[in-house]
Amino acid sequence: MASKRIFVVFILPVIFSIAFGSAVMGDILQEPDRKLNMIPSMSFSGNSHSPEIEIIGLSKSYSISEPVEISVKVSDSHFDCGDLYVTIYSGKDVITQGGFFEQCFGERNELIPIGEKFSKLVDIPGSYEIVAEMVSKDLTNISISEEFTVK
Known part of the structure; x- marks a missing residue:
């Protein structure tokens, strides 16, 4: 039983x-x-000098009262629509992340996110890495990372 x-x-x-x-x-x-x-997430091809994706508007240094504001330019013809994820890391820890879904920009070659900017305030001094990753509808992706400091 x-x-x-x-x-x-x-x-x-x-x-x-x-x-x-x-x-x-x-x-x-x-x-x-x-x-x-x-x-x-392991299949991205971007690096800090990738011609397919660029971070626009990132300064090398920010004050603790100044927000980090960026846009992203994608010039890869395989990516005309998709989801954009922007993440700020301190070492391996995620400080903040933004997701912008269904960004269709291929016809007009616009900066993304369309009609806005990624804007986050990082108020702790230190060195940070920002990663922009574009994921297409067929789950292929490209990414780029750059570093900046907050004083």
């Missing part, structure tokens, strides 16, 4: 979860132009 309860309570849900998950994943991967990218 106890072994039936263990089977029904613990083992049967695991079997159903694996079967259902496999069926869903198999169905999703059957869609045209669909690929499995298990670690999308």
